Amino acid sequence: MHSVWLGEFLGTLVLVLMGNGVGAAVTLRKSYAADAGWMVIATGWALAVLCGVLVAQAFGSSGAHINPAITLAAAVSSGDYSQLAYFWSAQLLGAMCGAALMALHYAPHWKLTPDPAAKLGVFCTNAAVRSPFFNLLSEALGTAVLVVVAAAIGSHGVSPTGPAPALAPWLVGSLVWGIGLSLGGTTGYAINPARDLGPRLVHWLLPIPGKGGSNWRYAPIPIAGPLLGAALAGLLLRFAHL
Numbered sequence: 001m002h003s004v005w006l007g008e009f010l011g012t013l014v015l016v017l018m019g020n021g022v023g024a025a026v027t028l029r030k031s032y033a034a035d036a037g038w039m040v041i042a043t044g045w046a047l048a049v050l051c052g053v054l055v056a057q058a059f060g061s062s063g064a065h066i067n068p069a070i071t072l073a074a075a076v077s078s079g080d081y082s083q084l085a086y087f088w089s090a091q092l093l094g095a096m097c098g099a100a101l102m103a104l105h106y107a108p109h110w111k112l113t114p115d116p117a118a119k120l121g122v123f124c125t126n127a128a129v130r131s132p133f134f135n136l137l138s139e140a141l142g143t144a145v146l147v148v149v150a151a152a153i154g155s156h157g158v159s160p161t162g163p164a165p166a167l168a169p170w171l172v173g174s175l176v177w178g179i180g181l182s183l184g185g186t187t188g189y190a191i192n193p194a195r196d197l198g199p200r201l202v203h204w205l206l207p208i209p210g211k212g213g214s215n216w217r218y219a220p221i222p223i224a225g226p227l228l229g230a231a232l233a234g235l236l237l238r239f240a241h242l
Helices: 004-027 038-058 068-078 084-105 116-123 132-153 168-183 193-205 221-240
Strands: none
Touching (some): 068 084, 068 132, 068 193, 068 221, 084 116, 084 193, 132 221, 193 221
């Protein structure tokens, strides 16, 4: 069974399962990867994007957005908004399922980790320094870079025929790795509303031992910031005819 919806659902599921998974591996006590650091997290998320893109394509979504911000940028660039709800529903549900599977995978570790904020950080992002305007700017800028460089990867300016189809996911994974290393230290670089909202909802819903609150006060920033950055980048792509 192949469809765009299924591809987006499964691709986002794999993205979040592996991305939240590396966060859990580095954060939770008694994990062999505990305290491995930011380089491991950034690398893990980059590989999670690579795997998510490949799965999305294999199951029917050739564009492999796995990110509502990418879907919005494509809509702004093309002028066709008819598929937003269709894509967004698959991406959000996929993110929730991926986060739930990650929580199950690490089930024995939650009660051994005393810090509620650290547990929440496995699921979703937060500002390193709380400053709503600059936090929003960070998410918007990171997402705009994601959209513009991803578009450049497939542009005729880079190659008249575009990159080899099997190479493009590796380049996008490298792009996310670069964003994480260079721009991710301020807000944890959600750059994907589903990646943040889906796991945050799962954190709120599941009976995780000693979990604390889900920080809903911050939650609008990793949704609005990426969508704003994607919309602006989409406008740039539309007028540049990239």
